[in-house]
Amino acid sequence: MSPRNTRPTTPRSGTRQSPRVALTPRAAELVRRLRAEHGPLMFHQSGGCCDGSSPMCYPYGEFRTGASDVLLAELGVDGVAEPVGFWMSADQFERWCHTHLTVDVVPGRGSGFSLEAPEGVRFLVRSRLLTDDETRRLGPGGPSHGDASADTSAHSRSGGPGRA
Template sequence: MPTSPQSQVSATPAAIALLDEIIADHGPVLFHQSGGCCDGSSPMCYPRGDFIIGDRDVLLGSIGETPFYMGAAQFEVWKHTRLTLDVVQGRGGMFSLDNGRERRFLVRSDICAVE
């Protein structure tokens, strides 16, 4: 599976705190952002063994021990950005582990240098 040459993802302290809470409840997890409509446009958090990474998914980096993947089509649009995982009030995606916690993950982006 393709990987990026350097990490393009980081996290705020609020995101790390929510991630730690989820890991305490569910064990190791991963993030995937597909770019699809509705839930797919948000970073989704899944138990690591329950989500199959596709051959075209791109590893953007890790937050601690938690990998963050993006679907290849969305990566083509976002490849020149650096993402920061953050948390806001609200419900997470239907299948994401942040659902039901009244806080949800989202990404903020900055433009990176183009190589």
């Protein structure tokens, strides 16, 4: 599955980003290290509760997405062979649909469930309102929804990680 309305661009940070989600150079470097250790990765933006609202990084397929989740972006990171999906619950997306999210890394300890926790850092999302130009580029409609029985991104089409 590929996301709708996320035309990648290539910024200087070595990532191919979308109008909705970007990685800072620090986040891209951590993604490269985590990928080398854990294999293909994915993010799910938690909706509150225990971790506030943090992007959680999992080995690809460990977090099962369903019809109530939306794929905001498949981020390309130089040095990582496959795209890194960025997911969020549809309910949360309804509240955040007018924002651009930038995944960064800060010192501190995040959730024990997210792969970066033992590193002494945590992923953090910084948000801002989309510009009028970004909103026009996204066009009508929203991102693709997950499927309760599906694997979490394009890997399932190629027989890659995350197969059930």
